Amino acid sequence: MRDIAIKADKLTKKFDDFVAVDAITFDVHQGEIFGFVGANGAGKTTAMRILCGLSKPTSGSATVAGFDVYKETERIKRNIGYMSQKFSLYDDLTVMENITFYAGIYGLSDKEIKARGESLLSQLGISHEAKTFVSSLPLGWKQKLAFSVAVIHEPKIVFLDEPTGGVDPVTRRQFWDLIYEAADRGITVFVTTHYMDEAEYCNRLTVMVDGRIDALDTPANLKKQFSVDSMDKVFYQLARAAKRSGD
Amino acid sequence: MRTLKFLLQKEFKQIFRSKSIIFSIVFAPIIQLILMPLAANYEVKNIYVAFVDHDHSSYSQKLINRVYSSIYFKAAPYSASYDDAMHLIEQNKADIIVEIPQGFEDNLVRESHDKLYLAVNAINGTKAGVGSGYLGSIIRDFNQDIQLQWKQPGHFAEAQTIDVVTNNWYNPYMSYFLFMVPGLMVSLLTGIGAFSASLNIVREKEIGTIEQINVTPIRKYHFLLGKLIPYWCLGMIVFTIGMLVSRLIYGIVPVGSIPLLYGFLAVYLLTLLGAGLLISTYSDTQQQAVSVAFFFVLIFNFISGIFTPIDSMPEWAKVLAYISPISHFAQVMRMVVLKGSGWSDVLPHLGAVFALGVVLNTWAVLNYRKTT
Incomplete structure (x- = not known):
């Protein structure tokens, strides 16, 4: 049995009367690519924000990298990387300045910053763009850069909140290559998406409907369980029952 | 400390790259200081x-x-x-x-x-x-x-008539500029202090970069110091420019000690920036931050004694004026520039502004939430 990276037990988040996350229970193993799939408004982002220490749960318990989401949010933050659907790099800084800034606040030394920054740029094939302002990069590059910056400090877990929103399928495929490379280095990847082709790329995934987890398994087992041949159909079967609509 | 270094590096780069910040912080005050005293003149002619x-x-x-x-x-x-x-x-x-x-x-x-x-x-x-x-x-x-x-x-x-001879101490020729320019400097620095840092933070909220900051192990006070220090430096620069303008254009040379003015300003800016940071922790958009800051700056400017004497205000306004850092700074500016008051005269004002600064900054740090 591999180590547990994330453990949630009846984790719940209410906003007044609205139950955004409804008693979800799951484990994520170290080094796994774990997907959170669901329609808009299903509660994916809220659940992820709790696990990242950005939001306090209402009830239930959870640990991330062994730290409690109620009391040890700051220790969690030292062990994770995060990339949100909102673009997180500074437009008015250059590529290298963004790398330096984020690496710096995670406590990397000047030497490490230089070495990792250069290898990151050559891995992305944009070494010649080091001094380009982020604002003038194409969206696909920005997303890949944002992901690489989110894991520059080699965190135990990286949280990706709909990371490929708005990019073309080719870039999405390249983006997932980056995710696989990170997983190969032992980084646990927790990713939310509503693209079903991306759901197929995950080791295991859950489908969230109305704040609940209605299914959790590998993509192959889920398809078998619902006797269908694609994740799309699994999703439709589950999501048809949803009472909430969009966000 | 290392974290702070990276925060400051980033912040200064962004400030010096933003033309609008440079304009509103450096050029706009100079222009105001040249135009305002000419227009807002109480001397009645014609x-x-x-x-x-x-x-x-x-x-x-x-x-x-x-x-x-x-x-x-x-x-x-x-x-x-x-x-x-x-x-x-x-x-x-x-x-x-x-x-x-x-x-x-x-x-x-x-x-x-x-x-x-x-x-x-x-x-x-x-x-x-x-x-x-x-x-x-x-x-x-x-x-x-x-x-x-x-x-x-x-x-x-x-x-026989009684002839009254008046001697105008500290401003013998009743120069309007000598009275008004130091007051307007206070007004300008207040604007910079209350708006610049708060707008910057709220802008990061709007763009979403603040969430990225909040998932890092950055400490709250590091983040706030990273915003406060650059704008504190800018305030000092603006003041220096203002002093040069008032010397070159209006020939105003402070009678009192210039280091004393800078010393007071150092504390004043901390207090005003603290107010700005506090506003930013309660605002989600730049419009909110601006309207709240504008509301307070406007009221406290009017009762600051810059334009009208505090002594002739009703009691409740005097209480507000006593709390307001703007009125303390306005008094100190005039005391030092016109009268040459020293450290001991300024100390009570310094104490009042410092105390408020401690309250506002502590409040801002406590109210800044990395986790909601």
């Missing part, structure tokens, strides 16, 4: 006086000449009757009417006294008050001259 002379005597002519020879008064078109003159006031061509009654000279000569009638357009209260004051003193002078001319030598007892 008061149009309409004489309605029913006497047409040599004395009435002397009085009219005396008034028009003053730099404050200008001649309104001639009017034959009081109604005519009233028309001029209605058309805004005259500010004051002086009616000289028929038989003015005769009465003065025979009975040693007569009455003049003054009508003042009081729509502009300042102009009306100051104008009729000036006019009154000119007429008084005229009156004395006549008395001296007519009294027989040896009858001094009757001509």
Whole structure:
């Protein structure tokens, strides 16, 4: 049995009367690519924000990298990387300045910053763009850069909140290559998406409907369980029952 | 400390790359400091006086000449009757009417006294008050001259008047600039302190980068210091530019110690930036932050004593003025620049501003939430 990276037990988040996350229970193993799939408004982002220490749960318990989401949010933050659907790099800084800034606040030394920054740029094939302002990069590059910056400090877990929103399928495929490379280095990847082709790329995934987890398994087992041949159909079967609509 | 280094590096780069920040922080204040004192001048000139002379005597002519020879008064078109003159006031061509009654000279000569009638357009209260004051003193002078001319030598007892000699300490020539420019500097620095850092933080909220910051192990006070220090430095630079402008253009050289001014400013900026940070922790959009900051800055500017004396305000306003850092800074600026007050005179003000700064900054740090 591999180590547990994330453990949630009846984790719940209410906003007044609205139950955004409804008693979800799951484990994520170290080094796994774990997907959170669901329609808009299903509660994916809220659940992820709790696990990242950005939001306090209402009830239930959870640990991330062994730290409690109620009391040890700051220790969690030292062990994770995060990339949100909102673009997180500074437009008015250059590529290298963004790398330096984020690496710096995670406590990397000047030497490490230089070495990792250069290898990151050559891995992305944009070494010649080091001094380009982020604002003038194409969206696909920005997303890949944002992901690489989110894991520059080699965190135990990286949280990706709909990371490929708005990019073309080719870039999405390249983006997932980056995710696989990170997983190969032992980084646990927790990713939310509503693209079903991306759901197929995950080791295991859950489908969230109305704040609940209605299914959790590998993509192959889920398809078998619902006797269908694609994740799309699994999703439709589950999501048809949803009472909430969009966000 | 290393975290702070990276935060500051980032912040300074962004500031110096943003043309709008550089403009609003460096050039706008200079322009304001040059234009505002010229426009917002309380000295009243160009008061149009309409004489309605029913006497047409040599004395009435002397009085009219005396008034028009003053730099404050200008001649309104001639009017034959009081109604005519009233028309001029209605058309805004005259500010004051002086009616000289028929038989003015005769009465003065025979009975040693007569009455003049003054009508003042009081729509502009300042102009009306100051104008009729000036006019009154000119007429008084005229009156004395006549008395001296007519009294027989040896009858001094009757001509006795009390002559009041006023000495204007600290601003002997009653220079309006000397009074107003230091006050306007306070106003400018207040704007920079209250708006710059808070807008910057709220902007990061709007773009979403603040969420990325909140998932890092950055400490709250590191983040806030990273925002506070750059704008504190900018405030110091703006003040330096302002001091140069007021020296070069208005010839104002502080009588007191310049390090004392910088020392007070250092604390003042911390307090104002703290207020800005606090506002930013309660605001989600730049519009919110601006309207809240504007509300407070406007009110506290009006009761700061920069434009009107605090002593003549009602009690509740005096209490507000005492809490407000703006009024303390305005007083200190004038005390040091005009009077040359020293550290011990400034200390009570420094204490009040410092205490408020501690409260505001602590409040801001406590209210800044990395986790909601």
